[in-house]
Amino acid sequence: MKYWREPLDLKDIRVPHGVIHILKERCKGCGWCIEYCPRDVLAPSDEINTKGYHPPHVVQADACVSCGLCELLCPEFAIYVEETEGEVVLYER
Amino acid sequence: MGIEMQGYRLDKTMEQHEEAEGWVDEIHGTHPMDDLLRTDRLPHIWCPGCGLGTALTCFLSALRKSKFDLDKVVVVSGIGCTGRVAGYVRLDSFHTTHGRAIPFATGLKLGNPALKVVVFSGDGDLVTIGGNHFIHAARRNMDITVICVNNFNYGMTGGQAGATTPVGGVTSTSPYGNYEYPFNVSALAAASGAVYVARWTVLHARRLERSIHEALLKPGFSLVEIISPCPTGFGRRHKQREGLDTLHYYHEHGVIKHGADPRETDIGLSGALVEGKFVDLDKPTFLEQRSRRLAQALEK
Structure with a gap:
């Protein structure tokens, strides 16, 4: 994301980074996490679990900002985010 | 072999x-x-695309935020898909007869006022079969939190029309469209005297979580109505084959109006789906009223 000027509080803002864990055997492939991830971190995979559904997989692991929306929306308790030490750079100078 | x-x-x-x-x-x-x-007991029995798991996640996360002593929290459910919630939470829970979740909850609360009683049930259970219990608990301002998941039909038994099915809604018992006027659950609770009434779809999960948190902390009869997709029973007869299609519908038609008049929030098959916090007022609860009246009577 590029802005016409550098935000004044750029140095103070720390955008957290998250690591996504997917419990594939619980997934029923509803696709809500893929659709509503604001950073498009997830995508459908070709993998099939024992129930015959396609669980999502992580395609842009660096982009996750640990918002936790996938964890809250998932009806199967099959995905969760763990916040890590790292940072996500949202603004390019 | x-x-x-x-x-x-x-x-x-x-x-x-x-x-x-x-x-x-x-x-x-x-x-x-x-x-x-x-x-x-996981994986649960709810269909792929059903919003009940999301509603349960929001409830558990709100419960954790509210920092109640979990030994004092009781979840009461009736019958139906939503009624399974009582069997999935690792709390004291009560799976009751059809429509009678609120009477059981009332008994629990009166028997042990230290408990935090939450009724988690569906529209078919709470307002169709248990409609009378629902309005009378609201009238008495019984100190319970009611979470009503509304999916506009009887999902578990095969998608029959209920008291919340919108006019024109196609279900297995109304193949040419429903011709009865439906209940508006939020308006019903507000008119009966509930102190906290909010309605959210499962798509608005953050706001729903905050609303459940507020409702749990509110003394008196609080209602959170959750609009949830039912792709198997209702959605597939309304061009919403997947749960995701219903969420797209909520995204397009959801209108957030805090403090809206509950009478103007009827849900139809199309048009705006008004959601938000409709009622939030302070009123003495049933137990407070009772002890106050008792003290007055003893003074005489």
């Missing part, structure tokens, strides 16, 4: 397969919600 199919032997149970393949941890217990769930 059992029949073998893609590596799975039919004479072995799923549990034996899970253990042999080392999936036990993956299925039972690493998710942050797992300490509040009876994970041995």
